[in-house]
Amino acid sequence: MQFTEDHAMFRKTVRDVVEREINPHVDEWEAAGVFPAHELFATLGALGLLGLEYDEAYGGQGADHSYTVILGEELGRIHCGGVPMAIAVQTDMATPSLHRFGTEELKQRYLVPAIRGEAVAAIAVTEPDAGSDVAALRTRAVRDGDEWVVNGTKLYITNGTQADWLCLLARTSDEGGYHGMSQIVVPTDAPGFRVSRSLKKMGMWSSDTAELSFEDVRVPLANTIGEPGRGFQQQMAQFQNERMIANYLAVGSMEVALERTVAYLRERVVFGAPLAESQHIQFALAELFAELDVVRQYNYACAEAYLRGEDTTRFATIAKLVAPRLARRVADTCLQFHGGIGYMDETWASRYFRDSRLWSIGGGADEVMLRTIARMEGIGA
Template identity: 40%
Template sequence: MLAKRAVYDEEHHIFRDAVRKFYETEATPHAEEWSKAGQVPRTFWNRAGEAGILCPQLPEEYGGVGGDYRLNCIINEEQAYCRAGGAALAVHSDIVAPYLLEYGSDDLKERILPKMATGKMVGAIAMTEPGTGSDLQGMKTTAKMDGNHYVVNGSKTFISNGQNCDFVIVACKTDSNAGAHGVSLIVVEADREGFRRGRNLDKIGQHSSDTSELFFDEVRVPATNLIGQENAGFMYLMQQLPQERLSIAVIAMAGAQRAFDITLDYVKQREAFGKPIMAFQNTRFKMAEMKTELEVGWAFLDQCLSRHIKGELDAQGGAMSKLWTTEMQGRVVDQCLQLHGGYGFMSEYEIAHHFTDSRVQRIYGGTSEIMKELIGRTL
């Protein structure tokens, strides 16, 4: 990974060192164990909170350090680079927390945000439904007013932190006849009657990250659990999606860099026909191509990051950051596995996990095809 990048200052480099040490101590040694278990233990969330790497962008009054989004990026980069996957910290800190901080009532912020910062409460967000995929406007989950409560009915799928979450922000229709203009965001606590977690989904990669189906059967939540204004949820989603997609781009870059670095070590040590694989021109050319793509990727990512912290990254920019970096990650990881030969297909080699873990990057947060559509509409 590029050690000194202009987008970060010296304090950020100090923070990075602390985050990397945390992951190397608290997460990386348990990667295999958590992968077999299908999720990370809640104790890890508590330790992450104690270490100050949950929701660092929150103001001090809510338990954060009042930092900007660059702290979140460092946390995400190091988690991807150290192969400390599992807990979807980016979902919790980069996606869920901002909805509450930006649009939530004082009551919601005071009740939830401090506990998110300590890891006592784990957050999830439920947008995707069976049969709708990236089409958020097609959601069928509803929330109807009954007195001073909403009654939520429906189901969601592919929900990160679904097994571990203490609450979930549910995107639902409060006006079924208004299309995108009838969507609201409502906080549903996991202990409410009628809320049910489905199975922990069996994925081809990211095995230690709990991903679930969630079901809502006449779940009653107080009207005060509404985030922002009723029927304004789709607008809030559109405002926050650039940061969500930028977070995915950050993870893509760090993951691709890690795949390259371990492959560089491998081709220098592994021999074929009496000499290191790196001695073959084809290997050197492939490594040179990937190194160049990584340099371009980091420059583009940092440009997007600089724009975002100035409030200038729009929907097109967020879509482009995710599209290019995740597609590049796919190319790099595939080539790195190829250079490992048969060993790349063995689960005991780290590159195999990068191959399976990275595949979903081009799907969640909006597929590559949706990103192209969004970009194309602006031309």
């Protein structure tokens, strides 16, 4: 991947914003179990960070995907996992389909405020009985005149308590399986919509996660994103963006975790010498640095393929398997080498251990990645 002066300046801009506007508040937001999405997104929107690849006509930057790589890596350096995940939902998980397939009117109404940071978006796919198997989802949108009438439940929805609109995946016909689903923009002020539960989690505390209920929620047919009945296919494409940004975030988070651990081990004296002088510790960390480099370069290969307009399913899937698994090992090693202080709630290492665990489950579990890779490799019938 060729990074220019312009990329370096952009990286510095994002790093400065993170240091100035986000990191000083992370402890407070983690303790509160939520961060002020509208406030922070307005700041990020004003800096043009919420629509990097989107058309300038909608307030986007019209930049290419290489800038998304940098954004992801730098957001990954935030001192918690919850806030970067919530920002990534806004930029790369809930909005790509709308930009790709939405009508002009729908984009003006929902995408423009999301890019400005005036509206918070969420992606509503998972249900109590449909997570890994998206095709099992049961939320229905039934046509009534020029409206959809939506009934169902969505679970584990990031930004769910604060969202102004949802990119909802629902069944819109009886075809079953991968057919007959549509993506629909649902404004959360529509009567019949409610946040039925705010969920407490093992990690990612600063990010709100909700169960959402829909009881006869009426939404104009015009809120359909793209072609009715093609929702599953459109969501699969949107998942590629979700997985790519998750992989960039993972690299940034591992980079900062290793840096902070090395800094700590240079100071921490045990048996009369800094722990960083121990060859055992040097080798363990060197191995993780080496593997991180491989994952980073693999991400860059993925990004380059995306820039060439190629299908990145293989790259994004493999990276989504490997990066979170490496992050789990990095988190475990960093915590171990911190000793007792690493286990304390007050240390970033314990937070990273809890937060990083999510990525082997969210955005498609490891086994879902393995299933896709097995299929691509032609293993089995």
